[in-house]
Amino acid sequence: MSRDTQSDETQNDATSAGERVARSQERSSPKPDAGSPATAAADNAPAVVSTPIDAIERVLGGESPAVETKDAPRASAAGAPPAAQAGADSSVENEAPPEEPQPRRLTPHQMRRRQRQQRIVFAAVLAIIFLITLWGTREVFTNIDDKDDVLGIAPYVLFDQMCTDVKKHEGTKLHTTYFAVDDTMIPQIREMKSLKTVIFDRGAVTDRSIESIATLPELEHLRLRLSPISDKGLEALSKVETLWYLNLPHSECTSKGVAALAALPQLRQLRIGSPLLGNEVTREIASIDSLRGIHLIGVPITDEGLKTLAAMPHLESLYLDDSAVTEAGWQWLFREHPHLHVHIDQVHHDRDPKAHRHH
Secondary structure (H helix, E strand, O other), X not given: OOHHHHHHHHHHHHHHHHHHHHHHHHHHOOOOOOOOHHHHHHHHOOXXXXXXXXXXXXXXXXXXXXXXXXXXOOOOOOOOOHHHHHHHHHHHHOOOOOOOOOOOOOOHHHHHHHXXXXXXXXXHHHHHHHHHHHXXXXXXXXXXXXXXXXXXXXXXXXHHHHHHHHHHHOOOEEEEOOOOEOOOOHHHHHHOOOOOEEEEOOEOOOXXXXXXXXXXXXXXXXXXXXXXXXXXXXXXXXXXXXXOEEEEOOOOOOHHHHHHHHHOOOOOEEEEEOOOOOOOHHHHHHOOOOOOEEEEEOOOOOHHHHHHHHOOOOOOEEEEEOOOOOHHHHHHHHHHOOOOEEEEOOEXXXXXXXXXXXX
């Protein structure tokens, strides 16, 4: 065989060997995904063609037989291999979101403290609601005049309901404040034998009603505002032996009617006013030995009448409104009877040794 022929065969063998090495490297090299940044960069880059002779020379020179083609991935602009860059991108995409902070767990002591605070707040809210409701109700009743009905209900209906409740529960007190009473309502209280206190602060009743009130066997406390009770009414009340407190600030009685009260064995407090009373009534009052407190309203008693009252053995308090007592009379009283609790026109006198603040 000629030298040229041998040279051609050797070259063909080398070419075949180089092609086999190139195909082996191509199969073993990872191929980037289509559409990835590395693939796009490789498609746009100029192709590098490696010939079989170049591959053989690299093998004979001890170099890696890697072959670059236009399909092989190229290094990124930053110098990192495409696989590493893709891994970095993947790690960024797959990075887990930061965990939310867990709520702090409370100790049993802290939980009990929080529960106490919640109960306190709840109780405060209920108290505020109650006070607002109470104030609103008070405003409704306070703004009612003498002729108005409570919430549009007729006074006689309200009085009937009140009496029914007292009889049902055997109550001892009948007190009307927010509606006016009159003589037509009173007869039914004859059936309320358990009553001990009767107070009518609105409206007016007369001697006619006193006849019904005087039948109460256990009556102890009677207050009738705005009611023009006369001597006839006082004579009827003088038969109520249990009565110890009598308040008739707007009566129309005379000294004769007051004298009838001496028959009451337990009368302790007398508060009375009448345009028909004068200084002479002090003698009738002084005859009621059981009295502890006297309040005369609009009765023009003089220094002489003051001395008559001060001489009562069991007297503890003396209230005089619109009296005719002089300054000399008051000085005598404070000097001779310093133990008395005295009010002059609803206040203490400047010289009163027992003067104190009233709330």
